[in-house]
Amino acid sequence: MSERNHGVALIGFGGMGSRHAELIATVENLSVVGVWDILPERLADARALGLKAYGSQAEALADPAADIVLVATPNHFHKEISVAALDAGKNVICEKPVALDTKELAEMIAASERNRRLFVVHQNRRWDEDYLMARRIVEEKTVGPVYHIERRVMGSRGIPGDWRKYKAYGGGMLFDWGIHVLDQMLDLYPEPIVSVHCELSFVLGNDCDDGCRISLRYANGRTAVVEVQTWNFITLPNWYINGSGGTATIDGFGRFGKISTLVRFDRNEAKPIVTAAGLTKTMAPRMDDSVMEQPLPTVTADVTDYYRNVMDAIEGKAEPIVKNPQVMRVLKLVEACFESHRLGRSIPFEQA
Numbered sequence: 001m002s003e004r005n006h007g008v009a010l011i012g013f014g015g016m017g018s019r020h021a022e023l024i025a026t027v028e029n030l031s032v033v034g035v036w037d038i039l040p041e042r043l044a045d046a047r048a049l050g051l052k053a054y055g056s057q058a059e060a061l062a063d064p065a066a067d068i069v070l071v072a073t074p075n076h077f078h079k080e081i082s083v084a085a086l087d088a089g090k091n092v093i094c095e096k097p098v099a100l101d102t103k104e105l106a107e108m109i110a111a112s113e114r115n116r117r118l119f120v121v122h123q124n125r126r127w128d129e130d131y132l133m134a135r136r137i138v139e140e141k142t143v144g145p146v147y148h149i150e151r152r153v154m155g156s157r158g159i160p161g162d163w164r165k166y167k168a169y170g171g172g173m174l175f176d177w178g179i180h181v182l183d184q185m186l187d188l189y190p191e192p193i194v195s196v197h198c199e200l201s202f203v204l205g206n207d208c209d210d211g212c213r214i215s216l217r218y219a220n221g222r223t224a225v226v227e228v229q230t231w232n233f234i235t236l237p238n239w240y241i242n243g244s245g246g247t248a249t250i251d252g253f254g255r256f257g258k259i260s261t262l263v264r265f266d267r268n269e270a271k272p273i274v275t276a277a278g279l280t281k282t283m284a285p286r287m288d289d290s291v292m293e294q295p296l297p298t299v300t301a302d303v304t305d306y307y308r309n310v311m312d313a314i315e316g317k318a319e320p321i322v323k324n325p326q327v328m329r330v331l332k333l334v335e336a337c338f339e340s341h342r343l344g345r346s347i348p349f350e351q352a
């Protein structure tokens, strides 16, 4: 638990900036001390909430009441603002995707090191219930050792908002949701990845991708699929986890799903299914008591633990949960995804 008060200067007061303000208001020893946004109406929104509105970015970075600057602008500004804030002696929380490429991220990490200030990325979906359920299923071997896992998020309304539709702003769904689900997958499975294959989708004809389908092959033989789509009218489960002892699905971001586990290895009867081509028993479900269903695990998650961890890390009492080498690894994988799509084939990753 943090021993002193920390003040946050928020840069960018749109959807996520205002969500940060709401969450921070619930965290002990942490408060938003001021807001900077290039739009006067957003500054007016901040004032209406009783928050101080700065007159410029420079004023925000010079505020002695703020030891943390939180960057929640469109993606192409993350590097420039984060480096300026670190050079001004502030600790920095930066929204995802941290940067447009690994070169930018290296500059941000260098600024953090030369100024001896914390630089940490807001990968808040590590606290999502469905992710924590998937973790428990994998770690507790509920379906036995897992050999294949699929992780999907599927919307039906295209790329959201305005700037997210343009490459120049760091738009596109691989950067938007892809970065979250890849971060989850690599946190869940940190083992080396030998190859990646990615296809971006452009169903809606935007300047940047409206979805991505990514296949990963791990050095230990495991495989994973990560998919983000924004134009679907029937969705697939958020998680599909296959182990040698069963299968689990998690859907509705953790609200429903099921786990089927094999309990009798000695029985595997199935009632044949009649198809035009003939009978199939191979592709029929089991009919006996060899498989048992069980509910999803119960998890508790508090996303505000993210801020508590940041305060503890600033005070030198804890390691950041979201570590910069992890963030760098995910961004390298994103770069490999863009390259795989460009070449139209799988490419080696980590182990050639």
Ligand SMILES: NC(=O)c1ccc[n+]([C@@H]2O[C@H](COP(=O)([O-])OP(=O)(O)OC[C@H]3O[C@@H](n4cnc5c(N)ncnc54)[C@H](O)[C@@H]3O)[C@@H](O)[C@H]2O)c1
Pocket (backbone or CB within 6 Å): 011, 012, 013, 014, 015, 016, 017, 036, 037, 038, 039, 042, 057, 071, 072, 073, 074, 075, 077, 095, 096, 097, 122, 123, 124, 125, 161, 176
């Ligand atoms: N971690 C999450 O769950 C999550 C969720 C949503 C968005 N985000 C991230 O948060 C960031 C902001 O997204 P959003 O949905 O809030 O976008 P948004 O468009 O709603 O808000 C962005 C705000 O930044 C302001 N802005 C633009 N350039 C600026 C600059 N140079 N200086 C100061 N303010 C500037 C805009 O006027 C706007 O108010 C993005 O990086 C996005 O990826 C993260």
